[in-house]
Amino acid sequence: MIIILKSETTEDQITAVTEHIASLDMKAHVSRGTFRTIVGVIGDEACIDSDQIKSFPGVSDVVRVLPPYKLASLEAHPQPSVVKVGSTKIGGGNLAMVAGPCSIESEDRMDSIANSVKSSGANILRGGAYKPRTSPYSFQGMGVDGLKILRAAGDKYDIPVVTEVTDARNLEVICEYADMLQVGARNMQNFVLLTEVGKANTPVILKRGMSATVQDLLMSAEYILAQGNQNVVLCERGIKGFDSITRNLYDIAAVAALKTLTHLPVIVDPSHATGRPDLIPPCAYAGIAAGADGVHIEVHDCPEKALSDGPQALLPPQFQETFQQLEKVAKVFGKSFS
Ligand code: PEP
Numbered sequence: 001m002i003i004i005l006k007s008e009t010t011e012d013q014i015t016a017v018t019e020h021i022a023s024l025d026m027k028a029h030v031s032r033g034t035f036r037t038i039v040g041v042i043g044d045e046a047c048i049d050s051d052q053i054k055s056f057p058g059v060s061d062v063v064r065v066l067p068p069y070k071l072a073s074l075e076a077h078p079q080p081s082v083v084k085v086g087s088t089k090i091g092g093g094n095l096a097m098v099a100g101p102c103s104i105e106s107e108d109r110m111d112s113i114a115n116s117v118k119s120s121g122a123n124i125l126r127g128g129a130y131k132p133r134t135s136p137y138s139f140q141g142m143g144v145d146g147l148k149i150l151r152a153a154g155d156k157y158d159i160p161v162v163t164e165v166t167d168a169r170n171l172e173v174i175c176e177y178a179d180m181l182q183v184g185a186r187n188m189q190n191f192v193l194l195t196e197v198g199k200a201n202t203p204v205i206l207k208r209g210m211s212a213t214v215q216d217l218l219m220s221a222e223y224i225l226a227q228g229n230q231n232v233v234l235c236e237r238g239i240k241g242f243d244s245i246t247r248n249l250y251d252i253a254a255v256a257a258l259k260t261l262t263h264l265p266v267i268v269d270p271s272h273a274t275g276r277p278d279l280i281p282p283c284a285y286a287g288i289a290a291g292a293d294g295v296h297i298e299v300h301d302c303p304e305k306a307l308s309d310g311p312q313a314l315l316p317p318q319f320q321e322t323f324q325q326l327e328k329v330a331k332v333f334g335k336s337f338s
């Protein structure tokens with residue numbers, strides 16, 4: 001970290017800054033120039049609050065040298081992380097294909113969707129049992145009954161399962177039934193939940209909040225990593241935009257940018273990003289081309305009857321065709337769906 005002082009800063013003010021740095025068990029190195037004095041801080045700067053330093057009299061600016069997300073950063077871990085979910089690997093050239101309905105609705109429906117997505121090539125089955133709905137009057141999910149249905153479908157078709165956790169109080173029961181957790185966009189900055197998920201031994205998909213920056217997403221991942229859970233997969237699912245042509249703004253550049261900043265696998269969710277079945281296939285291909293380590297697509301065999309997100313679901317044959325194309329795109333980039 002470099003602290004830039006104002007030209008009129010007094011010696012007492014400089015001493016106040018360097019004493020503060022020393023009190024944090026870090027070293028301060030003062031360089032006096034003709035017009036400006038700067039203080040170089042040596043030590044673990046992730047533990048320093050730069051806003052606090054900025055509030056010292058005489059400080060003009062504070063520039064971080066290292067990113068504040070030290071565990072998630074590529075610098076800390078130059079090799080790409082590979083997250084294992086059952087027999088599926090995500091990262092390091094291994095691609096995830098997460099597919100299934102938005103919500104778990106019934107045993108029969110889950111069984112039929114699981115059968116079709118698995119036979120098309122999906123390697124993780126999704127389905128929400130606890131749904132974070134905008135309206136309290138909308139379907140809220142089947143809870144534990146839904147988890148049992150999802151687990152049974154995963155076991156029957158030999159495919160690991162992922163489901164969303166919205167409340168730390170449900171974490172234990174979800175970990176009992178699911179192979180992977182999902183923290184949704186609405187909870188990306190629920191730090192209590194992230195801390196609890198970090199204590200669990202279950203891999204997690206962390207979705208980007210709709211108003212979160214790339215750095216915010218990485219800081220949220222840091223919460224999970226800091227508690228010991230190293231199996232974090234990031235997910236770009238679209239951010240708030242001004243154009244209602246798509247449900248959200250699919251931030252494809254964020255995917256490429258994340259790959260320059262972190263070793264964690266990154267997947268894309270063109271279903272929630274676009275909200276449009278006709279745009280899901282091209283946006284899925286673009287995700288892999290941008291460096292994503294997998295794709296997440298909602299599939300439903302009767303979208304008009306779906307209890308959530310029906311309008312954006314792909315039909316099983318559409319999913320099958322999309323996956324066949326995705327395999328070709330993956331090959332171009334030397335990757336494959338494990
Ligand atoms: C979902 O996956 O069904 C979901 C609610 O996603 P998001 O958190 O991205 O809106």
Ligand code: MN
Pocket residue numbers: 102103272298308309
């Ligand atoms: Mn959904």
